[in-house]
Amino acid sequence: MTACSMTGFARGEGSDDRIRWTWEARSVNGKSLDARLRIPSGWERLDPIVRKSLQDGFKRGNFTINLDIRPIGGKGVVRINEGLLDELVARCEAFGERPRLDTLLTVRGVVEAAEEDDGDLSGDDERIAAIESTLTDTLARLAEARSDEGGRIASVLRDHLGEIETLVEEAETCADAMPEAIRNRIMAQLDELLPKDGALASERLAQEAAVLAVKADVREELDRLKAHIEGARDLLREGTGIGRRFDFLCQEFNREANTLASKSAALDLTRIGLNLKACIDRLREQVQNLE
Structure with a gap:
């Protein structure tokens, strides 16, 4: 379809x-x-x-x-605007002129071309x-x-989905998105900010860093984005009557991209998140045209 x-x-x-x-x-x-x-x-x-x-x-x-x-053609009728004709005759007589019908009929509006009344034809x-x-x-x-226009839109949507898929794969391989990298980055920041006198136990710091690393982990968002890509392709294969569902799916795409961008603390991952949002916006613009 x-x-x-x-x-x-x-x-x-x-x-x-x-x-x-x-x-x-x-x-x-x-x-x-x-x-x-x-x-x-x-x-x-x-x-x-x-x-x-x-x-x-x-x-x-x-x-x-x-x-x-x-x-x-040939079924038209000619009508005389009798009201206008009477008024012209009256004016001629008021001025002492003898009205001439052949002259008065040439006055614009006296003779009107009209279409034959076809109201009875509807029965x-x-x-x-x-x-x-x-x-x-x-x-x-x-x-x-x-349908022809829908086929062209579907082709554009597939291109956008391919671009989104490429960005998701790029995010997956981004070193800054790995849990261990996130944990090490948090530990390095804590090491710079906290006192060196051992007032805070290193074990406690490691636990807190692990919690923060889990919160910063974007793998769940990437998994959802991949699932949404497959869902969108399934809709395109289904074809008819998909506009409303595809629009809702675009909202889910956007939600995951927003979360990914908000979790990112690295420039590369932030760039990917922004590119994802831009591509999803283009996707949704096209989806608005679907039945």
Whole structure:
């Protein structure tokens, strides 16, 4: 299965002997599934059809669905703005002029081109089925566009996970992360800071240093990071509907990286921790696009 993005666009057109229609479907990131529909007046019976199609086909995203319906060429009508025409006639007579219809009809706004009233056409079940079929095709293309974009995002996520894995391996081999190195560093610091007269027993100091070394040990955080990497790769293999879970996993990634950086007392390990945080932020930015 392929991971899906929440971003996409699709367009579909159809027609019969009376009208021509066009569907446009757009989607962007969203925490849930929300739809904004623009359906022409008189065609409201399509509204629940669109909403159900979205719920059946998608899990998350903010959708904008537009339907444009126009009469077939030659089906337009011409209307006379009688109110404006009466006003012009009255003005001509007020000035003592004899109104000429051929002249008045050339005044802008008197003659109006209009579309044939198609409100009654929405009652034709066969026509509604044809429009719905175009909608189905349009949403299928939208899903395909989201899937294609999701594939590109998944490739970027795999690269980020590889970078995180490399940093974790680097941290594992860092001498400053080894328990013995941590213990020796703490003992050296205590030796510099404490009095030389033996006021504090060396055995007690060794015990305290061991406790501090355990607290500074980052192996547990590194193990968790490795587990999170495998979990993220499993999600990518699963593909669909992984956005929320992947976002939560990114929070866990970030928590372990923060702990690692806070425990570090060595420049090399601190550098690795900061690089991990930066890479995890980039990972999470991309994850926000997944359905």
